[in-house]
Amino acid sequence: MNPLDKPWAQLALALLTVLILPLFLKSGILATEILIFAMVVAACNLLLGYTGLLSFGQGIFFGIGTYAAGICLTRWSVPVPLVLAGAAVLGAATATLVGWLSIRRQGVYFVMLTLAFSQLFYFIAYTFSGLTGGDNGLLGVPRPSIGGTALDAPWSYYTYVAVCFVAVFALLVMVTQSTFGRTLLAIRENEGRAAAIGFPTRLFKIEAFAISGAVTAFGGALHAMLIGVAPLSNIEYHTSELILIMTIIGGSSSLFGSVLGAGFYLLLADALSTVWPRWLLLLGLVLVTVALFLQRGLWGLVERGYDLAFRRERAPETPAEEH
Amino acid sequence: MTDIALQTRGLGVKYGTFHALAEVDLQIRRNSVHSIIGPNGAGKTTLFHALTGRVRASSGRIELDGRDITDTSDDDRVRLGIARSFQVTSLFPNLVLRENLRLAAQGRTPWQALAPWRRAESNAEALAIADEVIQRLELGPVVNRLAGELSHGQQRRLEVGMAMAARPRVILLDEPTSGMGIDDIEAMKQLIRDLGRDHTVLFIEHNMGIVMNISDVVTVMRLGRKLVEGTPAQVRDDPEVQRAYLGNMITGDIA
Numbered sequence: 232m233n234p235l236d237k238p239w240a241q242l243a244l245a246l247l248t249v250l251i252l253p254l255f256l257k258s259g260i261l262a263t264e265i266l267i268f269a270m271v272v273a274a275c276n277l278l279l280g281y282t283g284l285l286s287f288g289q290g291i292f293f294g295i296g297t298y299a300a301g302i303c304l305t306r307w308s309v310p311v312p313l314v315l316a317g318a319a320v321l322g323a324a325t326a327t328l329v330g331w332l333s334i335r336r337q338g339v340y341f342v343m344l345t346l347a348f349s350q351l352f353y354f355i356a357y358t359f360s361g362l363t364g365g366d367n368g369l370l371g372v373p374r375p376s377i378g379g380t381a382l383d384a385p386w387s388y389y390t391y392v393a394v395c396f397v398a399v400f401a402l403l404v405m406v407t408q409s410t411f412g413r414t415l416l417a418i419r420e421n422e423g424r425a426a427a428i429g430f431p432t433r434l435f436k437i438e439a440f441a442i443s444g445a446v447t448a449f450g451g452a453l454h455a456m457l458i459g460v461a462p463l464s465n466i467e468y469h470t471s472e473l474i475l476i477m478t479i480i481g482g483s484s485s486l487f488g489s490v491l492g493a494g495f496y497l498l499l500a501d502a503l504s505t506v507w508p509r510w511l512l513l514l515g516l517v518l519v520t521v522a523l524f525l526q527r528g529l530w531g532l533v534e535r536g537y538d539l540a541f542r543r544e545r546a547p548e549t550p551a552e553e554h
Numbered sequence: 555m556t557d558i559a560l561q562t563r564g565l566g567v568k569y570g571t572f573h574a575l576a577e578v579d580l581q582i583r584r585n586s587v588h589s590i591i592g593p594n595g596a597g598k599t600t601l602f603h604a605l606t607g608r609v610r611a612s613s614g615r616i617e618l619d620g621r622d623i624t625d626t627s628d629d630d631r632v633r634l635g636i637a638r639s640f641q642v643t644s645l646f647p648n649l650v651l652r653e654n655l656r657l658a659a660q661g662r663t664p665w666q667a668l669a670p671w672r673r674a675e676s677n678a679e680a681l682a683i684a685d686e687v688i689q690r691l692e693l694g695p696v697v698n699r700l701a702g703e704l705s706h707g708q709q710r711r712l713e714v715g716m717a718m719a720a721r722p723r724v725i726l727l728d729e730p731t732s733g734m735g736i737d738d739i740e741a742m743k744q745l746i747r748d749l750g751r752d753h754t755v756l757f758i759e760h761n762m763g764i765v766m767n768i769s770d771v772v773t774v775m776r777l778g779r780k781l782v783e784g785t786p787a788q789v790r791d792d793p794e795v796q797r798a799y800l801g802n803m804i805t806g807d808i809a
């Protein structure tokens with residue numbers, strides 16, 4: 232195993248990211264958005280990389296978190312920590328339902344089901360405009376405040392989100408290292424065998440969905456507070472796609488890969504969109520390149536770079552260390 | 555407790571409209587070595603699938619220690635004490651050997667593994683079982699190799715180890731020696747004989763030498779049905795069996 236894949240290394244890299252972003256970025260909004268998507272993408276990775284489930288439903292949970300924050304904060308001014316916890320619980324519950332129904336089918340049909348749910352929830356949000364604001368979304372979502380001062384400045388909200396991000400990332404690292412996470416890997420590798428040695432594999436997949444949904448909704452709530460709106464676009468199918476693309480670009484073999492994927496995508500989109508209005512075309516090319524030449528994503532590139540720099544003679548994949 | 559560990563009555567399995575298994579009555583004695591033989595396509599593996607719950611029985615019933623388990627799910631049956639190995643090696647190829655066995659040992663108590671904060675290493679018992687199986691199968695030198703990178707013989711031994719790690723009372727081995735070298739086969743024969751002392755062993759085998767040598771009872775299957783059953787000597791001399799094998803001589807010494 233590459234030393235960079237060890238849990239402490241992953242955690243250290245996440246911390247480093249939090250510290251480095253303010254040094255290189257002018258926009259606190261962009262930096263905050265990167266951290267929010269980083270946790271959401273890592274949650275998607277728990278499904279894709281660790282459980283082998285390609286879920287097109289992540290936008291549902293993101294949107295649910297967004298609306299939870301939007302509704303609770305604009306109508307009843309519920310305390311923010313409570314809103315975040317509530318969003319996570321709601322996300323977990325929705326993901327349990329979506330997961331429970333979707334994993335009844337495998338492969339393409341599973342993916343189709345998550346896609347169908349994604350459409351379904353979008354139309355629900357669109358239809359119940361009394362609650363969700365429909366096309367306009369919910370406007371005027373306030374930022375949290377600490378000790379009476381609102382965190383209105385972008386970089387102060389960044390700090391708030393950074394603390395959340397590190398905590399969530401640490402939790403996800405713990406999950407992947409746990410006996411639960413290792414069982415997920417076994418299910419991804421060979422579900423039939425996992426069942427034959429006694430694991431109720433469906434239950435494990437549903438729990439992976441629940442955890443993923445909780446984190447994604449949590450991120451969605453933070454996002455609503457970031458942009459001050461709970462928009463319909465957050466629950467759109469496009470958001471699901473975005474999250475998946477970031478996961479794949481980052482590489483699904485490590486959680487920190489997801490941070491890279493989110494950062495890379497958002498920074499590139501930011502840079503390209505100022506250069507050329509048709510920047511999505513270039514993004515398409517980047518994706519093609521990743522799919523063709525970088526199948527382990529950016530993280531695979533990092534691992535290779537590390538091997539070249541620090542482990543001269545490439546040991547032929549020595550998994551000699553214990554994990 | 556009765557003397558019968560596992561019993562089927564009128565067991566049948568259909569794949570679509572095809573009867574892969576029909577009217578199979580079996581009685582497997584506790585702590586015996588019971589082998590299933592028969593030509594290709596006889597339904598031997600299908601029988602194992604039905605016994606372990608991988609496929610549903612379309613008729614008949616299955617009893618474990620007198621308890622009806624016909625509708626019990628495959629993972630629940632592991633907890634009741636049935637474990638198996640597969641004819642086509644089925645491991646976790648990108649996980650190391652020891653992790654494969656640790657998982658197999660953990661499978662007996664899967665609810666623990668649902669706690670996302672519990673560390674795998676905290677289950678000392680599972681680790682101990684894994685190490686015990688590693689010793690018994692003499693896989694010590696390769697514990698940290700990826701299962702997919704092991705030699706064929708090592709993979710076949712690990713395949714059997716996966717069943718042993720579940721600490722079953724009834725162990726089902728589907729052609730454990732297939733593709734093995736001559737030394738490995740001898741070791742596997744000893745192992746199965748050993749297992750028979752404190753487990754109920756049900757095993758499918760094409761190597762008649764082993765079957766005739768270590769079985770207490772042999773069941774011959776053909777076209778999804780039970781053809782003949784008896785001691786190795788009875789089965790070997792049965793004219794029906796000779797015919798089923800279409801002249802393929804059944805050889806091998808009886809111990």
Ligand SMILES: Nc1ncnc2c1ncn2[C@@H]1O[C@H](COP(=O)(O)OP(=O)(O)OP(=O)(O)O)[C@@H](O)[C@H]1O
Nearest residue numbers: 569572574592593594595596597598599600601641
């Ligand atoms: N999933 C399946 N769907 C349809 N038919 C199947 C399936 N699995 C097995 N069969 C058929 O059922 C019959 C019994 O197969 P089975 O694998 O149980 O035989 P076997 O006795 O184990 O043979 P072998 O000695 O080759 O392993 C065969 O005719 C086979 O083609």
Ligand SMILES: [Mg+2]
Nearest residue numbers: 598599600641
């Ligand atoms: Mg077979």
